[in-house]
Amino acid sequence: MHVPFLDLKAQYKSIQPQIDAAIAGVLAETAFIAGKYAETFEKNFAKWVGTKHCIGVANGTDAIEMVLKAMGVGPGDEVIVPAHTWISTAEAVTAIGGRVVFVDTHPLYYTMDPSKIEARITKRTKVIVPVHLYGMPADMDGVLAVAKKHGLKVLEDCAQAHGATYKGRKIGTFGDAASFSFYPGKNLGAYGDAGGITTNDDGVAEMCRMIGNHGQMKKHAHKIEGRNSRLDGLQGAILDVKLKHIDLWNEQRRGAAATYGRYLKQAGIAAPAVPDYAQHVYHLFVIQVADRDSVMKKLHDAGIESAVHYPSALHLLEAYQYLGHKEGDFPVAAAACKRIVSLPMFPELTEEMIQYTVEKLAQSV
Numbered sequence: 001m002h003v004p005f006l007d008l009k010a011q012y013k014s015i016q017p018q019i020d021a022a023i024a025g026v027l028a029e030t031a032f033i034a035g036k037y038a039e040t041f042e043k044n045f046a047k048w049v050g051t052k053h054c055i056g057v058a059n060g061t062d063a064i065e066m067v068l069k070a071m072g073v074g075p076g077d078e079v080i081v082p083a084h085t086w087i088s089t090a091e092a093v094t095a096i097g098g099r100v101v102f103v104d105t106h107p108l109y110y111t112m113d114p115s116k117i118e119a120r121i122t123k124r125t126k127v128i129v130p131v132h133l134y135g136m137p138a139d140m141d142g143v144l145a146v147a148k149k150h151g152l153k154v155l156e157d158c159a160q161a162h163g164a165t166y167k168g169r170k171i172g173t174f175g176d177a178a179s180f181s182f183y184p185g186k187n188l189g190a191y192g193d194a195g196g197i198t199t200n201d202d203g204v205a206e207m208c209r210m211i212g213n214h215g216q217m218k219k220h221a222h223k224i225e226g227r228n229s230r231l232d233g234l235q236g237a238i239l240d241v242k243l244k245h246i247d248l249w250n251e252q253r254r255g256a257a258a259t260y261g262r263y264l265k266q267a268g269i270a271a272p273a274v275p276d277y278a279q280h281v282y283h284l285f286v287i288q289v290a291d292r293d294s295v296m297k298k299l300h301d302a303g304i305e306s307a308v309h310y311p312s313a314l315h316l317l318e319a320y321q322y323l324g325h326k327e328g329d330f331p332v333a334a335a336a337c338k339r340i341v342s343l344p345m346f347p348e349l350t351e352e353m354i355q356y357t358v359e360k361l362a363q364s365v
């Protein structure tokens with residue numbers, strides 16, 4: 001049996017007529033950049049998340065940069081990000097001249113540990129960026145309490161968690177603003193690069209809109225120097241079709257996770273822990289094993305694709321050597337990155353594939 005890590009073709013086939021019609025519509029109207037299709041998706045996505053605004057942008061990394069900029073982060077300002085995340089979260093800080101400050105993560109949930117934030121705050125701290133990693137909401141009460149106490153803004157990085165809920169409410173509605181990625185492999189994925197910003201703050205929304213469109217509010221009235229980061233019509237139209245299916249797909253991911261849970265339990269392997277406050281959307285299904293390389297090789301030999309998200313905590317990457325951190329500065333993140341492995345996870349994953357994966361996994365650990 002072959003078990004792919006994810007299967008975008010299966011998903012396309014299941015909605016092909018709707019997608020093809022949406023693409024044809026954009027071509028017929030040549031609404032290529034921003035325009036009607038992008039705007040419709042922005043409205044529908046804001047409504048689905050539960051915020052006043054959604055601003056479509058070119059990708060999820062831009063979304064983080066633009067929000068930080070709109071929040072007034074500039075040279076020398078510090079932004080607190082988890083030591084365990086995709087590099088975009090940190091990269092975006094540096095890109096706008098800010099300083100990256102890492103914080104350690106929770107040993108079971110992999111998200112920012114609120115009890116470790118305060119020690120990392122200085123006079124220059126401006127924003128905290130919790131990441132809802134793997135589809136698991138971060139502990140938002142904890143993060144928001146620290147932010148409030150110190151007068152800091154909160155940007156939620158929702159790139160991996162479209163539709164996840166924290167205490168019954170969708171993530172992307174808790175911070176001052178939130179960033180989303182619609183990279184094709186994400187839970188809500190475009191057919192190219194795309195991203196979005198959600199917020200209830202009119203000022204942040206207007207500033208982000210302006211930054212992404214060369215600083216214009218009206219054509220040729222450039223209030224500031226901005227940049228080019230807009231959602232294109234094709235991606236908007238595709239995303240709007242897929243938005244109608246995301247709740248079902250997330251439900252199917254949760255179903256697959258539950259099935260994994262049953263088989264893993266029989267095999268005596270721990271499934272990802274989920275706290276009471278969270279409804280996980282399983283962008284990734286991550287377990288821990290002792291001898292990861294050999295486990296992955298055995299899975300590969302059995303036709304099962306697996307991956308690692310991510311093999312190194314950010315503070316140990318060459319890119320962040322300049323910060324001078326040691327492994328033990330963020331020990332939880334550093335330790336987790338040595339043991340984690342992501343198993344196949346996508347809405348169309350079958351019970352047969354899961355059973356086979358766990359069977360081979362049990363023989364490998």
Ligand SMILES: *Cc1c(COP(=O)(O)O)cnc(C)c1O
Pocket residue numbers: 059060061062085086088089131157159160180181182183193194195
């Ligand atoms: C994917 C991702 C991003 C960036 O998204 P792009 O659209 O690829 O730029 C940011 N943060 C996290 C946690 C991600 O997984």
